[in-house]
Amino acid sequence: MVLTDPRIAIVGSGALGCFYGGKLLNSGLDVHFLMRNDLEHVNRAGLRIESNLNGNLALSDLSIHGDTQDIGPCDLVIIALKATDNEALKVLIPPLLKENTALLTLQNGLGNEEYLAGLFGEQRVMGGLCFVCLNRISPGVIRHIAEGRVAVGEFSGSPGPRTYDVELLFQRAGISCKVSQCLMTERWRKLVWNIPFNGLAIASEGLDTGAILSDRHLRARACSLMREVIEIARCCGHELPLSLVDEQVVLTEGMGAYRPSSVIDYAKGNEVEVEAIWGKALRMGIEAGAEVALLGALYDEICASVGSRKCKSG
Amino acid sequence: MVLTDPRIAIVGSGALGCFYGGKLLNSGLDVHFLMRNDLEHVNRAGLRIESNLNGNLALSDLSIHGDTQDIGPCDLVIIALKATDNEALKVLIPPLLKENTALLTLQNGLGNEEYLAGLFGEQRVMGGLCFVCLNRISPGVIRHIAEGRVAVGEFSGSPGPRTYDVELLFQRAGISCKVSQCLMTERWRKLVWNIPFNGLAIASEGLDTGAILSDRHLRARACSLMREVIEIARCCGHELPLSLVDEQVVLTEGMGAYRPSSVIDYAKGNEVEVEAIWGKALRMGIEAGAEVALLGALYDEICASVGSRKCKSG
Numbered sequence: 001m002v003l004t005d006p007r008i009a010i011v012g013s014g015a016l017g018c019f020y021g022g023k024l025l026n027s028g029l030d031v032h033f034l035m036r037n038d039l040e041h042v043n044r045a046g047l048r049i050e051s052n053l054n055g056n057l058a059l060s061d062l063s064i065h066g067d068t069q070d071i072g073p074c075d076l077v078i079i080a081l082k083a084t085d086n087e088a089l090k091v092l093i094p095p096l097l098k099e100n101t102a103l104l105t106l107q108n109g110l111g112n113e114e115y116l117a118g119l120f121g122e123q124r125v126m127g128g129l130c131f132v133c134l135n136r137i138s139p140g141v142i143r144h145i146a147e148g149r150v151a152v153g154e155f156s157g158s159p160g161p162r163t164y165d166v167e168l169l170f171q172r173a174g175i176s177c178k179v180s181q182c183l184m185t186e187r188w189r190k191l192v193w194n195i196p197f198n199g200l201a202i203a204s205e206g207l208d209t210g211a212i213l214s215d216r217h218l219r220a221r222a223c224s225l226m227r228e229v230i231e232i233a234r235c236c237g238h239e240l241p242l243s244l245v246d247e248q249v250v251l252t253e254g255m256g257a258y259r260p261s262s263v264i265d266y267a268k269g270n271e272v273e274v275e276a277i278w279g280k281a282l283r284m285g286i287e288a289g290a291e292v293a294l295l296g297a298l299y300d301e302i303c304a305s306v307g308s309r310k311c312k313s314g
Numbered sequence: 315m316v317l318t319d320p321r322i323a324i325v326g327s328g329a330l331g332c333f334y335g336g337k338l339l340n341s342g343l344d345v346h347f348l349m350r351n352d353l354e355h356v357n358r359a360g361l362r363i364e365s366n367l368n369g370n371l372a373l374s375d376l377s378i379h380g381d382t383q384d385i386g387p388c389d390l391v392i393i394a395l396k397a398t399d400n401e402a403l404k405v406l407i408p409p410l411l412k413e414n415t416a417l418l419t420l421q422n423g424l425g426n427e428e429y430l431a432g433l434f435g436e437q438r439v440m441g442g443l444c445f446v447c448l449n450r451i452s453p454g455v456i457r458h459i460a461e462g463r464v465a466v467g468e469f470s471g472s473p474g475p476r477t478y479d480v481e482l483l484f485q486r487a488g489i490s491c492k493v494s495q496c497l498m499t500e501r502w503r504k505l506v507w508n509i510p511f512n513g514l515a516i517a518s519e520g521l522d523t524g525a526i527l528s529d530r531h532l533r534a535r536a537c538s539l540m541r542e543v544i545e546i547a548r549c550c551g552h553e554l555p556l557s558l559v560d561e562q563v564v565l566t567e568g569m570g571a572y573r574p575s576s577v578i579d580y581a582k583g584n585e586v587e588v589e590a591i592w593g594k595a596l597r598m599g600i601e602a603g604a605e606v607a608l609l610g611a612l613y614d615e616i617c618a619s620v621g622s623r624k625c626k627s628g
Binding site: 139151153156157159179180181182184185186189223232236237238239241242244 | 321326403468470471473492495496499500503548550551552553555556557558584
């Protein structure tokens with residue numbers, strides 16, 4: 001192993017960061033959280049993961065910090081910040097780096113690996129796709145709604161020893177994790193879900209996934225969007241099966257009344273990851289000569305909803 | 315374009331090499347064939363591609379050679395040799411090389427890119443998967459039975475200008491071609507078909523694909539093998555959909571009484587690509603901890619059929 005007894009930092013301790021960081025910590029690993037809003041509360045009351053699937057998990061006496069300088073150099077940095085906060089990584093990451101520090105982004109959408117590679121060198125960058133449903137229901141309390149695998153891979157080059165080490169660390173923490181030979185195809189696979197469901201939840205002014213699927217018109221629109229995204233991915237060189245559409249509908253029905261994180265952000269007036277989820281995919285589709293009518297219309301609706309100031313003209 | 319007016323060599327002018335080389339030549343490109351068995355016949359009578367799908371194509375006055383030294387340096391070398399003849403590439407390729415010569419292997423199975431990379435450097439190596447049904451029915455006569463796309467990609471690193479140039483050259487020649495971001499996943503996608511259908515055709519002592527699907531037992535075995543190969547691929551980091559199984563059955567039914575090249579080789583007493591198609595996949599599956607019972611049994615049967623001298627112990 002190249003990641004023996006690794007020192008791990010979690011940058012961005014929202015639902016995703018707390019869930020995976022908490023699981024890794026619970027497996028006995030040395031995990032340090034960068035936390036902003038909930039820092040004091042979690043220091044006092046600990047972290048709680050509620051899951052009907054795996055049982056509940058309560059963690060106390062965590063190593064929580066408001067600044068990465070208090071964490072110091074790590075072997076593995078897991079980035080679970082919202083993509084709209086990526087600018088902050090310029091300052092947050094350097095104190096965590098030593099020679100072979102791996103940067104693993106678990107963020108949504110397109111462009112995060114490229115951004116990290118531009119700042120810190122592509123050799124450091126790994127990515128992970130989390131096919132999971134999580135919500136932060138109150139400070140320090142994460143609800144785990146639907147199980148999902150993690151696909152982990154290298155941004156440049158083939159999987160190597162550290163990739164398989166990360167897979168093993170996650171597996172030992174009870175997380176279903178698998179090395180992917182093709183990280184970017186997995187990104188597109190996740191967008192097949194995020195684009196329609198996060199998008200229609202915002203465009204419908206806050207409907208959950210169950211309500212979207214119960215509405216005949218929105219359900220049909222979600223399916224058409226999924227087909228269009230699969231075809232855009234194909235034009236960009238990522239072959240995904242059309243059968244994903246039906247599979248995703250069945251999976252999503254199993255989620256019940258799930259509210260994707262984007263719509264929670266939207267409802268709270270927080271910034272929404274418009275470019276990472278919809279904007280970059282749209283532009284890549286246009287560049288590849290794909291049909292993008294449905295994605296384009298959805299992007300316009302989302303931009304109108306969140307306010308044009310937050311959308312680039314692209 | 316980095317491949318402007320390219321000089322192209324076809325190394326291995328069997329059904330695959332003659333079909334793609336003939337199409338590229340017919341589109342106006344400068345194509346040179348390395349041919350062994352049929353050289354004199356094709357020099358005299360030309361090349362004929364018979365297709366119910368695209369119409370027939372007759373080509374004469376081709377540049378055909380028995381030695382790559384008579385062809386000389388090229389920009390693009392398309393390798394369509396049987397994988398069992400790979401040893402010959404050590405001698406065949408060097409006369410075709412200049413500084414930026416790209417080597418595009420259209421061969422079946424696993425290990426061909428690695429072999430070329432070991433000999434000539436990974437930067438030169440590209441791969442293509444041809445989802446097509448072709449048979450050489452007599453010297454210089456190729457029958458095109460089922461249309462299929464070509465997925466073309468880079469062995470190391472991401473697709474670049476030359477990858478998109480090859481895509482364009484193929485498309486201009488009337489070949490459905492698409493750059494793949496993940497060449498090795500496409501290799502496994504093709505193995506999902508080749509492993510059961512080429513394999514059961516040999517194990518059944520020569521049944522065609524139509525006959526395999528008409529036999530209740532063999533049809534079930536083909537489907538179980540496809541499911542196992544999809545799961546092996548998944549364990550090796552290549553996510554393929556289970557829906558491939560049904561899709562492949564439908565596509566294969568459309569091929570009629572097709573005899574895969576392996577079974578034609580087998581029937582003629584020629585060497586069969588046992589390691590490239592079955593052996594390497596089996597060993598990779600074992601290494602990845604996948605269930606390989608069905609592939610293992612098929613491999614043993616094929617080894618017994620073709621004679622143990624041609625199978626490595628693995």
